[in-house]
Amino acid sequence: MANDPFSWPNDWISFQQKYWDALGGLPPRKTTEDKSPPSPADIATNAWSEALDSWWKIAAPQAAPPVQDFFSRLIDQGKSYFQMSEQLNRMLQSSAAAGQSISQWQAALNDALNSMKEAFLSSSQYNREAVSKWMGVWELPVDHWQHMVSSLSIMPGDFLKGLNTADLSQMTEPVQERLDQFLSVPGVGHMRERQALYQELIRLGIKYQEALQEYMHACNQIGVKSIEKLQKRFGDQSREELKIDSLRSLYDLWVDCCEEAYAEYVDSDEYVRIHGNLVNTLMALKQHNAMIVDDSLEAMNIPNRQEINSLQRRFHTLWRDSKAMQREIETLKEELEAKKPAARSRKSATTTRSAKTSRSADE
């Protein structure tokens, strides 16, 4: 691919042509005689989406930040779409290679969907990552949560995402035991309070991690339900005929199924509890962390958040009081102004009366 991002469409398309030819060896576009079949390693990688990623790394600096932000989101979804197309195409190719008619897609697709379901239900991170290469859209809720957490943290991404409590407890029982021991050690001496603070921090970290795992598990359940809905749509004879004649229509159907499954689940009491727990455990962890930071700042004789908050609260009270007084003064002024003409007219009436009196007295 050329380094000039503006020439990318041509390079890109020629790359795709080569890639697909290599992958499928499609007769109509075969340009060389010595085309060798794709190796398993070629098939295992998502070359198309990876190439898009590489191109974007070169092209992104050309764009202004708002365009970059937006296009990054678009590239993310584009990659997911490419992955889906690659996987689907492989499936279609293998059906063709096996001498099956393309119309036998349904059985092949069903097998693929069943594998996805198994991966969703698996506790292995590896299996779930494998699923994400197939219709990766299912990952969006978790992905979005992690972006959000990242924006609230000094740590890049959600650093606890990779930790799987289920795996951890199964695989590293001794580690868990040590952790439990550490957390149960009573603090003594002048560092007692500090030790308790850090023990609590770890406890809260574990609680958040468990809540996150539960949320991710819930999202996996939604993934399973989505697949079941997709399978049902494929097999539902009672529905009016739905034509899937493009990758995009398949993608749209998949999104419909995901949204439907999601909407049903997120309105449940179980999800409301999981969602609340996710937010609450994160906040408890952050609050405790902030307290430790405040302690450290105090030790360094630097104003901390608690102190600044107190100042802001006092300032806010003063601001409210001054606004109330300002309003009172304005009201009084207005009342005074309103009285002035009446007072003036009273005064002039009095003056006229006394003038008349004096005139008549003169007369």
Added chain:
Amino acid sequence: MISFQITPDKVFQEMVAFNRKLGKGFQNLLEAEEITTGVTPKEIIYQENKTILYRFQSDTEPKNPIPVLIVYALVNRPYMTDLQENRSMVKGLLAAGLDVYLIDWGYPDRTDQFLTLDDYINGYLDRCVDVIRKRHDLAKINILGICQGGTFSLCYTSIHPEKVKNLITMVTPVDFQTPGNLLSRWVQNIDVDLLVDTMGNISGELLNWTFLSLKPYRLMGQKYLDMVDALDDPQSAKNFLRMEKWIFDSPDQAGETFRQFIKDFYQGNKLIKGEVRLGEQTVNLKNITLPVLNIYAMQDHLVPPSSSMALKGYVDSADYKELSFPGGHIGIYVSGKAQKTVPPSIGDWLNERM
């Protein structure tokens, strides 16, 4: 039954076309000028801290002598009402002969974390209303509240009915616990005190996450693929970027205001129970006896129509009217259909009640 007619060849052609559009779209975006929002000229009338009161300028003299004040939500930015030339509710209201003012609450930062609902409603909003009343030498003005701004307007009108002539609420939550209100369901188990005490202000990112989580696959996935088609055309690319800018342009929420809004309105549903306290006063919707126009969107996924329609049962207005719009929470300001129907209807309704 599904008829499956995908072949490897078709997939290849589709992906090539997709990539062409992606490349063209990127070029269009690189060449696009700066994305502007808020197209109608306006002047600053009053400013206090981060709150700004604008008055929109019109080529013609307003037919209606009573100005209308748009009270927008604290969530997202008010330029949604004046997004672009052909998608501007403000332009529609001016064309209907109205004199239009708008409150922009700005972007609260840590210095604003102790601002309360009382500060916003009996403070900033009331002072803006007073400024307009004074400028026009009027006892009462018209108020148009949008979304959360509509809830604010209801609270305001119930406490200061002597300052409001007619009230319009648009996609406004009233009963916060009607069926289908996912936002309300989700916040029931959130420890709001812990949230606010920890965060100070509530970050726009957290709100975005919540709103986009309502329909994650459509709003974070499918939408971007749809846009690859639209990016082919420079004008569509710009329009899309404008919307995208608005969606992610989420100000942080002043902590104390957020605390009360979630606890009293979403968790306690106190607005309809007459139990919301703002400073020393209690909000009683029965105090609202003036004419009310309640506009809601039938496909609103943020504020279900049932939540807005509940208003009818809680106000004491003899002149209450509803207008349902066949669209969503955003479409009601920006769709082509909305431009033709919503602002003219508001104009007609207000002009009949001068």
